[in-house]
Amino acid sequence: MTHHHPLPQPPGESTRTVLVVGGGASGSAVTILLRRAGIAVDLIEAKPDWNATTGSGITLHGNALRVLRELGVWEQVNASGFAFGSLGVTTPDGTVLFVAEDIQTGGPDLPATLGMPRPRLQQILIDAVRASGATVRLGTTAETLEQDADGVSVRLSDGTEGRYDLVIAADGLHSATRAAIGIADRPEPTGMAIWRIAAPRPEGLTRTDLAHGGPAYIAGYCPTSEDTIYAYVVEANRDRASIPPETYADEMRALAQHYGGFWPEIVKHIEDPAKVNYTWFHRLLVEGPWHRGRVVLVGDAAHCCPPTFAQGAAMSLEDALVLAELLTTRDTWDDQLLTDYHARRLPRVRRVVDASVQLGRWTLDGVRDADIPGLTRRTLSALKESP
Structure with a gap:
């Protein structure tokens, strides 16, 4: 078990402050990673129960597990879930037509696939956020965001106000923050x-x-x-x-x-x-920039696709990893940093969104000879690369 120590702050520099809006997979992950680097994080979540009781199950591929390992929660995830390495395709009566070996998108030392109860994953992330020392406010949303060159002034629904160097919008598919900063993209059924x-x-x-x-x-x-x-x-x-x-x-x-x-x-x-x-x-992919000034989108607020590849949480977790990596390794938090984040994420996310929608389209159109195994293999193989 490795212990992570906060990076020392440059002399004379006050601690950077971040507001994370939304405590799902991407919001929780980015909070944990920024806190590890000693950055002050306030996380607000609209649901009073922090979504700890909703959902049935979730399928996580290796590339999602790779990020969870980086967050320090892989052992708990592994103990809570069921790992497997193949996918069966059957007829309606249950006759198995073929079994395909799953691609280990997270590398050889992680399972190809792991299923777990969704509320259990959320609880593991909640516990890790709490342990990180972030300030958490539940049942709270951002009412107004006012930006200038140096930061963002935010008024919260509980009446409090805060000033932040960066606001990370992790508030999901129907993100109010995305709309508030003027990004017009909306999810489409x-x-x-x-x-x-x-x-x-x-x-x-x-x-x-x-x-x-x-x-x-x-x-x-x-x-x-x-x-x-x-x-x-x-x-x-x-x-x-x-x-x-x-x-x-x-x-x-x-x-x-x-x-x-x-x-x-x-x-x-x-x-x-x-x-x-x-x-x-739903399908959503914000093609243009994922930020306006000092407010930046992660996870379902920036992209969402049908769960045909079970890559939704994985893409959200990868966003958090890449954004946190840039924020914790670069001296200057500027427009270039957020532009680089978008450039690194867009091609990979687009591949998953397009492939997920293509699978659905073939199904809706009743295409009999669609190369579902081939598209699946190509898409998942590409995800073996680090994000």
Whole structure:
């Protein structure tokens, strides 16, 4: 276990101050890394529970695990999750068509893939933020941002005001900060939606299998611990107003009951509508600069894609790593630094967003001979490179 010491401040220089807006994966990660370098960080999060109870499961590839290792939480993540190294593709009745070895995008000493309960990952990150010594305010948002050449004056929803050298907008897909600084990009629905639920792990379920065809576009699952999985079904998106939340279990079960293999056992646990999550797929990629002055976007605020490659959290974590690396190794926090951050992230993120949308498009269009394995292999192979 390595111990990290804060870097000494240059003589006569006051500590730099950063406000992080949003405490999801990217906001938490950048906070931990900046605190390690001795930078003062205030983190504000709109949800009073810090999202510690929401979500079913999450699939993390090696390149996400590589960042979590850098954050010092890999051992906890590994102990909490279920690691595996292959992906099965099946027919709707559960017949396995082929099994592909997963690419180890995080290098040879990390698993190719690890599933874990999403609330558990969030709690591990919360604990690491708390341990970092950052100041945390929950149930709090930024009401106004006023910039000048030297910094940003922020008024928070709790009535307090602060002055910061940099504001990092990590407030997600529908980022209010992105809109407030005049970046006009908005997420667009891709035409698909996903039903998700956590369930007990059937004996013998030890990897992700994806069933293509049947009444849904894709039915899949991922082991998240020795005892648990999360299961999901992807279909065309429907008007949300036409699906009352109390019918969520019935809706998901109606789709899932047509699948064989492990599905009959999983379907038994699709009972409580409050435990079923329904989300539309969105695409977002801010092509232009990710900053305005001293406010910069990370994670879903800058880019988001359908979870067809399970790279959403990985891309967000990588953003945090790259931005923190630049902020902690360069003497001057200037426009060039934030421009370099964008230049380093954009091609890699674009590759993942475009490929994720392409997979969805092939599915929506019913393209039979689409080279899904090839696109998957090429996309994930590229991610072996350090971000």
